[in-house]
Every structure is written in C-alpha cells, then in structure tokens.
Amino acid sequence: xxxxxxxxxxxxxxxVEGDSGSLMELxxxxxxxxxxxxxxxxxxxxxxxxxxxxxxxxxxxxxxEVEADMLELDDQVxxxxxxxxxxxxxxxxxxxxxxxxx
Amino acid sequence: MQFPAExxxxxxxxxxxxxxxxxxxxxxxxxxxxGWAGCITLIERDPELPYHRPPLxxxxxxxxxxxxxxxxxxxxxxxxxxDLKLGYEVTTVxxxxxxxxxxxxxxxHYNKLILATGCRAFIPPVLGLxxxxxxxxxxIFTMRTYADTTAIKAxxxxxxxxxxxxxxxxxxxLESAASLIAMGAKVTVIEKQPKILSRVTSAVMSDFLxxxxxxxxxxxxxxxxxxxxxxxxxxYPHQPPHQYQHKQVVVCSDGSEYCADFIIVGVGVRLxxxxxxxxxxxxxxxxxxxxxxQTSNEDIFAIGDCTQQFSSLYQRWIRLxxxxxxxxxxxxxxxxxxxxxPQGEPVQQTVPWFWSDQxxxxxxxxxxxxxxxxxxxxxxxxxxxxxxYFKADKLLCVEAVNYAKAYVLGTQAIKQxxxxxxAALQSRDALSKxxxxxxxxx
Numbered sequence: 055x056x057x058x059x060x061x062x063x064x065x066x067x068x069x070v071e072g073d074s075g076s077l078m079e080l081x082x083x084x085x086x087x088x089x090x091x092x093x094x095x096x097x098x099x100x101x102x103x104x105x106x107x108x109x110x111x112x113x114x115x116x117x118x119e120v121e122a123d124m125l126e127l128d129d130q131v132x133x134x135x136x137x138x139x140x141x142x143x144x145x146x147x148x149x150x151x152x153x154x155x156x
Numbered sequence: 157m158q159f160p161a162e163x164x165x166x167x168x169x170x171x172x173x174x175x176x177x178x179x180x181x182x183x184x185x186x187x188x189x190x191g192w193a194g195c196i197t198l199i200e201r202d203p204e205l206p207y208h209r210p211p212l213x214x215x216x217x218x219x220x221x222x223x224x225x226x227x228x229x230x231x232x233x234x235x236x237x238x239d240l241k242l243g244y245e246v247t248t249v250x251x252x253x254x255x256x257x258x259x260x261x262x263x264x265h266y267n268k269l270i271l272a273t274g275c276r277a278f279i280p281p282v283l284g285l286x287x288x289x290x291x292x293x294x295x296i297f298t299m300r301t302y303a304d305t306t307a308i309k310a311x312x313x314x315x316x317x318x319x320x321x322x323x324x325x326x327x328x329x330l331e332s333a334a335s336l337i338a339m340g341a342k343v344t345v346i347e348k349q350p351k352i353l354s355r356v357t358s359a360v361m362s363d364f365l366x367x368x369x370x371x372x373x374x375x376x377x378x379x380x381x382x383x384x385x386x387x388x389x390x391x392y393p394h395q396p397p398h399q400y401q402h403k404q405v406v407v408c409s410d411g412s413e414y415c416a417d418f419i420i421v422g423v424g425v426r427l428x429x430x431x432x433x434x435x436x437x438x439x440x441x442x443x444x445x446x447x448x449x450q451t452s453n454e455d456i457f458a459i460g461d462c463t464q465q466f467s468s469l470y471q472r473w474i475r476l477x478x479x480x481x482x483x484x485x486x487x488x489x490x491x492x493x494x495x496x497x498p499q500g501e502p503v504q505q506t507v508p509w510f511w512s513d514q515x516x517x518x519x520x521x522x523x524x525x526x527x528x529x530x531x532x533x534x535x536x537x538x539x540x541x542x543x544x545y546f547k548a549d550k551l552l553c554v555e556a557v558n559y560a561k562a563y564v565l566g567t568q569a570i571k572q573x574x575x576x577x578x579a580a581l582q583s584r585d586a587l588s589k590x591x592x593x594x595x596x597x598x
Binding site for chain 1: 178189208210211214215225226227228229231232235236479480483509511513518520558560561563564567568
C-alpha cells in the first residue's frame with residue numbers, strides 16, 4: 055500500500071492511495087487534474103507528466119529512452135520530469151509528493 | 157467563424173451528450189472544469205463504465221485478468237455532477253422542440269446537444285456474415301467494444317484448436333492478430349488489397365509489418381476476397397457434444413478455403429450519423445462541423461469519429477478515427493460553449509496523431525501522409541526506423557517504429573511548421589533537433 059500526494063497546477067493537493075497499477079491509473083482513478091492518460095498508459099501521448107521531488111528522484115529513477123523522448127513533446131520538461139504511466143505504484147513510492155506539470 | 161452573442165455562453169442550461177466514449181466523456185469533464193453550471197447528461201448504450209478503446213485489441217484481450225481500462229473513475233462522474241446514463245439508447249431527436257427520447261420512453265430537454273456517436277464496425281455484405289448477433293453468435297466477432305473483447309477471449313479459451321481467421325488486414329486486424337498469437341492461437345489474416353494497410357500507409361511500412369507478422373507465425377494472405385462464410389458441423393468421434401465443434405469455413409473468390417474456430421471481422425467502420433440526420437444537420441462523409449465543432453444547427457455540436465471538419469493544416473475536409481481527435485475536439489467544443497475560446501483568433505490547429513502496438517513494436521504516427529510526393533526513410537536498425545512523408549518541402553507525416561525521437565521531432569516540425577533538412581534525414585548521423593530543422597518556413 056502506498057500513499058502519495060499530487061500537487062496540481064491550481065495548487066490543489068490530493069492525497070491518494072493504491073497498491074498496484076501505474077501512478078497514472080491511480081491519478082485518473084482519483085480525478086487528479088492535469089493527468090489525462092489519453093493513450094491509456096502505453097507511453098504514447100505524454101499527457102501524464104509529473105515532476106518528482108529531487109530528493110526522491112534516485113529512488114524513482116530516470117525515464118527510459120522512449121519516455122525521455124516523449125517528454126520532449128512538452129515544453130515544461132525538466133530534469134525531474136517523468137510520465138507517471140511508467141511508474142508503478144508500490145511501497146517504494148509511499149509518502150512521496152508529485153507535482154502535476156500541466 | 158461567427159462568434160455568437162454573449163448570452164450564448166450562459167454557462168447554464170441543459171447539456172445532453174449522446175455517446176460516452178473518448179469524445180463524450182472528455183467533453184463532459186472539460187465542460188464542467190470550464191465552469192459550466194447547468195446539467196450535464198451523458199448517455200451511452202454500452203452498459204460498461206466508459207473505457208479506453210485502444211487497449212481492447214491489445215492489453216485487454218491479452219491480460220489474464222479480464223478488465224477494461226476506465227476513462228474516468230465511476231465516482232468522478234458524481235463528483236463532477238455528470239449524470240451518466242449507461243445502457244440507454246437514444247431513439248429520437250426533435251431539434252425544434254429541443255428534446256431527445258430514450259428507449260424507455262423518457263424525454264430529455266436540452267439547450268445544447270452534443271453528438272459523440274462515433275462509429276460501429278462494418279460488416280461487409282458477404283454470404284454468411286449478414287446477421288452477426290454478438291450476444292448469440294459465438295463464432296463471428298467484431299472488435300469494437302469491451303463486450304466484443306470479452307466474447308473473443310471466451311471463444312479462444314473454449315476452442316481446442318485455437319484456430320482464428322481475421323478478415324481485414326487493417327490496424328484492428330493486425331493488433332488482434334498480434335495479441336492472439338501471444339495467447340497461443342493460430343492466426344490467419346485475409347486482406348482484400350494486394351498489401352495490408354494499403355489505405356493508410358506506404359509500401360515501406362506495409363512491408364515491414366507484413367514481415368513482422370509472418371515472422372511471428374501469422375498466415376498473412378493478401379489479394380484475397382472473402383465471398384462466403386460457411387458453418388461446418390463436425391462430429392468428433394468419442395467426444396461429447398460441444399458447442400465449439402462447429403467450425404467456420406471462410407471461402408475466397410479464388411476458391412481457397414480457410415477453416416476457423418472463430419472469425420474476427422475488421423474491415424473498417426460505418427459512422428453513426430442516424431441521429432444527426434434526424435436532427436436535420438449537415439452530414440456528408442461525417443457530421444459536418446466548424447472549428448468549434450458546431451454543426452449546421454447552432455445548438456447542436458458533434459465531436460469525435462463521427463465528424464468531418466476542415467483542416468487548415470491540410471487544407472481539406474478530414475475525418476479522423478482517433479483518440480487524439482476525440483479528445484482535442486472535446487476540449488475545443490467545451491471551451492467554445494463556455495466562451496473560453498479566444499475571440500477573433502483562429503482556433504488553434506491540432507495535429508493528428510495515432511499509435512499502434514504490435515508484439516514488441518511501437519508504431520507512432522503524426523500527421524496524415526495522403527498526398528505525399530516524396531518519402532524518406534531514416535533507419536537506425538532493423539527494428540527501429542521512421543518514414544518521413546513530404547509534399548515538396550512540407551512535412552506531412554512521420555511514422556516511427558520503436559523510434560519515439562523521430563515521432564517527437566516530426567510532431568514539432570509539423571506543429572511549428574519547421575523546415576526539415578532532408579539531407580539530415582539521409583545522413584547516417586543520429587536525429588537531432590539541431591541538425592534536422594533548418595528554419596521556420598513561411
């Protein structure tokens with residue numbers, strides 16, 4: 055079981071919890087604004103862009119090649135950007151806070 | 157486009173949306189987010205909580221645990237005060253009374269009506285295919301709804317030979333083939349044209365995908381016209397009667413016959429325009445809409461696969477069957493209805509994009525290749541390449557296989573109207589923004 059917080063662009067903060075699936079699915083299931091997941095989670099649309107807290111980035115890890123390329127579609131990309139359809143919900147991310155990029 | 161008077165965007169009044177797939181659902185949520193205060197009713201004949209369609213032929217079919225991928229959580233509809241009516245059919249639209257009727261006799265009034273009616277799988281006029289009742293027929297399927305996927309999965313599990321014939325070598329047929337192969341089926345794909353995907357792609361991509369499917373064990377037959385589907389009842393000796401002892405035989409015009417436990421028909425779609433016609437709005441290849449997705453009736457809008465819209469990017473009327481188009485049109489229509497589209501400026505042109513996943517190949521497409529006069533292939537390896545379609549110097553489309561970088565650069569070039577250096581595509585150097593884009597073209 056992992057509890058995480060999404061901070062949205064309108065400065066809303068949503069705490070959600072889940073134990074499986076992707077972080078994108080968890081966000082969509084909880085109606086987190088700015089996480090669309092239009093492609094259903096196959097890293098094809100770049101509509102689930104989040105910023106990972108720099109302190110957590112080593113734990114989360116960097117994007118693989120396809121994801122890193124897809125992130126280039128978004129002008130708001132930073133070194134802490136990830137597409138959250140590529141992050142698994144697990145105890146490893148428990149307690150983390152993610153900022154929604156759009 | 158004429159922007160209507162201020163009172164048009166009252167942000168109030170009853171909005172009725174017919175169709176709750178990608179377009180209808182996204183529209184409902186965007187409309188609420190944009191501040192619409194009135195009722196939003198979303199009507200859908202499919203009883204399932206609205207779901208992503210693209211995974212049906214891929215993840216949904218293959219996953220051990222059969223479940224759909226919901227577009228939104230069930231709770232999100234009530235949280236946003238969206239009245240979701242699943243399992244209802246709209247029987248009539250009365251545009252003068254601004255009313256629709258449901259199959260249970262309920263009448264609903266609307267101030268704005270949104271047609272997000274999409275399309276349905278086309279069943280070609282072939283002997284033996286005339287009556288496909290997905291609820292009762294356990295041998296002939298289409299691939300359009302969650303119920304279709306569920307039925308196909310059950311048929312595969314219940315068949316001992318796992319022999320499948322897919323009629324149609326388009327994206328639906330090929331994705332289904334890839335999934336079924338992964339599930340241990342023996343798959344035959346029968347395509348009428350000399351090449352698969354010939355309507356939508358070039359010989360380069362068609363040949364690549366042909367080789368891919370052949371290498372995975374698909375029997376891929378082209379230039380074959382199916383003329384009849386026969387049912388063969390075979391009594392196996394020493395076995396109890398079983399419903400899947402019926403075999404289907406697909407007969408082609410050249411006399412060849414292919415045996416199957418079940419058949420998937422994937423030969424394209426027909427648009428659901430009946431309600432639009434009944435409402436009296438202009439329908440040609442699709443429901444005609446302006447940049448704001450408004451039909452010829454100012455209170456009726458149409459979004460998604462069922463529409464036909466003028467593309468300023470491609471300078472022609474286009475009709476798209478895609479998630480991107482459904483979502484983008486939903487956003488624009490919601491912004492227009494709430495008065496959020498910048499007035500006096502052209503509506504921002506969206507660029508079409510598509511994807512398909514087959515085996516371990518990720519195909520990503522941006523733009524439309526129709527009308528190209530030159531294509532260049534940028535190849536990184538046998539499994540990683542991209543096809544760049546030009547008309548003179550204008551980049552029309554990029555198709556990328558396992559090559560997200562090419563897809564992203566292609567998207568940027570088309571969106572920003574950048575001039576692409578063809579020499580950079582022909583060189584052996586890795587693709588980069590710095591070498592690929594020459595300057596902003598006019």
